[in-house]
Amino acid sequence: MKLPLLTLATLMLLPRALLCAAEPTPAQAVEQAHAELWGRFVDKYGIIRDYVGELPTPEDCKLGRPNAIGWWSPIENGPMFNGLYLPAMCERARRSGTAADAEQARRLAQGLMKCASVSDVPGFIARGIGTDGVCHYPLSSDDQTHPWFLGLQAYLKSGIPTAEERGQIIAKVKEVAAALEAVQWRIPCEGDFRGDFRGGFTGHLFRDAVRYLHLLRATHEITGDAVWLERYHKACAERPDPKGKTRVEICAMGYPFDREAIAHIDESQLWIYVGSQAALAQLIRMETDESRRAHYREGLAVNAANARPALKGHATFDNADTKFFGNANWRALYPTWFPQPTQADAAKLAKISDKTKRGERKDYESRYMKNPLAGAAIVALQGEAADSAAIEQVIRHYDYAKLKMAELFFAECAYYALPAM
Structure with missing residues (x-):
């Protein structure tokens, strides 16, 4: 049917938003993200898997x-994802006051406890759990351990755990922290790699300094053992590079301090800095020395300012995009295998794939979903209400039901880090 000219002219004057399906509110978008995360990515042990796959x-x-x-693999980043997401889940439970939200926070904490309980190597945090509920890969990392x-720490402060749970968690934190302290906060390996280490926290980068200081101070808060506070004070004044800055001074530099060592932080690596920003926020809360707090606040602001453009x-992400996500079939994508007696061999094998079966979806989501949402979380953790509109715009943009990767949880990290309205 041909519409009258007046009607067509009127339609052309209507705001675009009225001609399109109404965008969800931030709260509605977060509810969708939450439902998708828990419906597809959280396993029966309470551990977040990277994607849905064998x-x-x-x-x-x-x-x-x-x-x-x-x-x-689907179990690459369990404790990292759980640890970054659990503070948001605890805040969600605080705001809602529902038993269901509290129980989900408990499940995530139980997942973290399981990751620290499946190995006989002290201080080892498994990346995730395989088919038998115990098996796991022998190489963990600092990216898994700090979160x-x-x-x-967030769960213990939430008021959710029972007295029995608190005792179990505090005992496990004492055990893991003591084991890591004994090896200079390097990350132990197990299995055929037992005796090796993979990453650590005492290096010269910003992310080394802020995470190490947070680990020491958080362990003191959790355990109440004075020795951890003494170690924290000592570490604050130390210079990882004898000719460089103290750790507290490095914290004030923010993640731009790491750009020379870690390529493309702003374009694709913000997700590994969400934990560093959260660490700064916690250090500000725990610290009593105003000079140190000023350095931490400066780093928090520097990170937020640099992450805002991301x-x-x-806006580039198209919810109607149909790029192929071949990563779900990791056996077909990575058919090559050879023995890996060294970590270098393992890293070499990880680079070999059948690129014809990969598809472009993972890279697409990483660049235009994971990085913007991680950036939103970094900005939100500064706690400035003025950033709320821009952060909420990012959160509202995605149809979370169509996303293939679990990093959609960063939407909740950002939302629940914003000041409650």
Whole structure:
């Protein structure tokens, strides 16, 4: 039917928003993200999987398939994701006051506890759990370990855990922290790599300094043991590079201090700095020395200022995009295998794939979903109400039901870090 000219002219004058389906409110978008995360990505142990795909078997974990690091598997980043997300889940439970939200926070904490309880190597935090409920890859990392502390610290402060749970968690934190202290806060490996280490916290970068200081101060808050506060005070004044800045001074520099060492932070690596920003926020809360607090606040502001431009990346993401997500079938994507007697061999194997079966979806989501949402979380953690509109715009943009990767949880991290309205 041909519309009258007046009607067409009127339609052309209507705001675009009225001609399109109404965008969700920030609260509605977060509810969708929450439902998708818990419906698809959180396993029965309370551990977040990277994506929906076949779980590695005990044989896979023992032999190192697709590689001994566990990269590209569905159980690559469990404690990292749990630990970064648990503070948001605790805040959600505080705001809602519902038993269901409190129980989900408890499940995440139980997942973190399980990751720290499946190995006989002291201080080892498994990346995730395979088909038998125990098997795991032998190489963890500092990226998995710091969020483990961060998440459990938030859970213990939430008022959710029972007295029995508190006792169990505090005992486990004492155990893990003591084991890491004994090896100079390097990350131990297990299995065929037992005796090796993979990453640590005492280096010269910003992310080293802020996470190390947070680990020491958080362990003191959790355990009440004075020795951890003494170690924290000592570490604050130390210079990782004898000719460089103290750790507290490095914290004030923010993540731009790391750009020379870690490529493309702003374009694709903001997700590994969400924990560092959360660590700064916690250090500000725990610290009593105003000079140190000023350095931490400066770093918090520097990170937020540098992450703000990344929020614009959300506008490039098309919810109707149909790029292929071949990563879900990791066996087909990574068919090559060879023994990996060294970590270098494992990293070499991880680079070999059948690129014809990969598709472009993972890279697309990483650049235009994960990075903008991680940036939003970094900005939100500064706690400035003036950033709320820009952050909420990012959160509202995505149809979370169509996303393939679990990093959609950063939407909740950002939302619940904003000042409550």
